[in-house]
Amino acid sequence: MISTISNLQERDLKHVWHPCSQMKDYEDFPPIVIKSGKGIYLYDENGNRYIDAVSSWWVNLFGHSNERISNALAHQASQLEHVIFANFTHEPAILLSEKLVQLTPEGLNKVFFADNGSSAIEVALKMSFQYHMQKNKPKKKRFLALSDAYHGETLGALSVGGVGLYNEVFQPLLLDTVRAQGPDCFRCPFKDKPERCNAPCLSFVEEKLELLHEEISAIIIEPLIQAAAGMKMYPPVYLKRLKALCLQYDVHLIADEIAVGFGRTGTMFACEQAGITPDFMCLSKGLTGGYLPLSVVLTTDEVYEAFYDDYDTMKAFLHSHSYTGNPLACRVALEVMKIFEEDNIIEEIQAKSAYMKQIASNVFCGLPYVGEYRQTGMVGAIELVRDKVTKEPFPGCDRIGYQIYKIALEKGLLLRPLGNILYFMPPYVMTKDEISLMIERANDAIQEFFAKYK
Ligand SMILES: Cc1ncc(COP(=O)(O)O)c(C=O)c1O
Structure with a gap:
């Protein structure tokens, strides 16, 4: 059935360039x-x-x-499809922000909207860097990332990625990231078992922090599962101890829950299992139940306040996407949150x-x-x-x-x-x-x- 080429397949192959694909493969395996x-x-x-x-x-x-989500979308489309999000706002974004603040770990009180996972990562990296600039720590301009990490495919996100398949060819364009070996429970170098270990492999991160913490703005991680690396899983104790290291060395923790958020790991957010609040939490994918592109970065009052001043101090976070806070996507996300609670x-x-x-x-x-x-x-x-x-x-x-x-x-x-x-x-x-x-x-x-x- 797969190899019979239909008219639509033929027309697709004339013009469409598919993601994450060697297009030559489509010769004998059309879309x-x-x-x-x-x-x-x-x-x-x-x-x-x-x-x-x-x-x-x-x-x-x-x-x-899904009937509930489709209805919510249709209703919102009849009211308001989109509006510029600078100086304007709307009910779906307000209600969604309130709900996300309520659901995510204590202390994440501010919600910045973007429109896909990679963009959320860019936002978190830029916010962390600008925060430190505004706190007079200009040396903090590097990020620490784990081996086998995946955070998306824009240049900033690729810079903190560790999967060579995606970022190798772009190396000359990428940021100077500090890299540390991440957890690898299947081939554990300490021959430990994830159910009983105390994350001795965190020493790889600790060594880098000890040496370079003055230059490091943030550590970015995928909590509990390094998804694109092949669903590499590790225990919550790693996160818990990592958060303590971040506090010790004055380095932000960016939790990229784009893949693992919204119940995938068995709790609403993976960070819950470690009982930690990161400085930034990036969410996307399941946020709209698979209906529309939307992402958010949640952060703390402390970060927010470092940007809050008179305009001419130039401390504002001047980052925007045309579809920021899209009302259709926000309404759909609200319905998704309702389903979580009601069912x-x-x-x-x-x-x-x-x-x-x-x-x-x-x-x-x-x-x-x-x-x-x-x-x-x-x-x-x-x-x-x-x-x-x-x-x-x-x-x-x-x-x-x-x-x-x-x-x-x-x-x-x-x-x-x-x-x-x-x-x-x-x-x-x-x-x-x-x-x-x-x-x-x-x-x-x-x-x-x-x-x-x-
Ligand atoms: C952990 C993680 N971060 C970021 C991204 C990038 O999200 P997007 O594909 O929406 O740009 C992904 C996508 O798979 C991801 O798994």
Whole structure:
């Protein structure tokens, strides 16, 4: 079904340049034309349906074409679609700010709007830097980032990223970032177990801070899961101790919860599990339940006050995007927050996560090429390795994950890989039966691939 080229596919390939793709791959694997979506399913133009196991790039929370969210959007569209956000405001942005301040960790009282994840990262980096300039700490002009980090693909965000695939070619253009080895629980250099460790690997960050803290404005991290690196998971104690180091060395902590926020890790925000308040929290993706691009950066009164003065002191944060605080997106986000509260979604996530972990561990852990099945909240990852004992990875050029992804599509499952890691990050509306079906199809695809692999 996938290789038959339809008229729309042909026309797509004439003009559309797809993201994160080698366009030559589309010669024998043209883009699937999706006509509609409902719940956990996407339907293509030929009537095939696919379980959206990756929530369409981690954005969808409550299913495609969700009635409540669609209605909220339609109603808002009939009232106000957009308005300039400098000197003007509107109810959806005000209510959303109030709600986000209430939901996020104590002390994050100010909300700055942007319109996608990478832009939120740019905002947080710039705010941290400008804060320190205005506090007479001009030496603090570098950021500390972890190996394997991913924070988006604008130049600032790429500068604090650690996944070579995305930033290597741009190195000459990037900021001079301080890099520290991040946590790696699957191949732990200390041979520790995440359930009982006290994050000895934080020493890599501590060494850099000790040496360079006077130059460092902020540390940026993905709390609990380094998502794009292959759903690399680490325990809350790492975050808790990191926050203490930030206080000790007068360095901001930027929590990039763009992928993990809004319940993915089993709590509303990953930082909750460590009981910490970062100086900046970046949110996007699930914020609008997968409907519209929107992002926010939450910060503290202390940061806000460093910018608050007469205009001619030039202390204002002069950063803007045309679609900042878009009313449609804010209204949709408000509806998403209402669903969380009214339908006790966090409890539901916890119950479904436990179920998913049990089934998936049983199915995947015993397979010959599965090094590990790991899960935090409702994010599960299967790490494929050449050797189960040594954990030797497959060579990247084999593109094993990509080949399994193609087989899974034939079986009606959208299971986009990250290198040789396959993962589940499904919408929360997925039922237990559907969770079982998703796991069964993933297992079938993996088995089918390895039956032929030499
Ligand atoms: C942790 C994290 N930060 C930032 C981003 C960038 O978000 P966007 O793709 O909306 O620019 C992503 C996207 O996957 C992400 O996973």
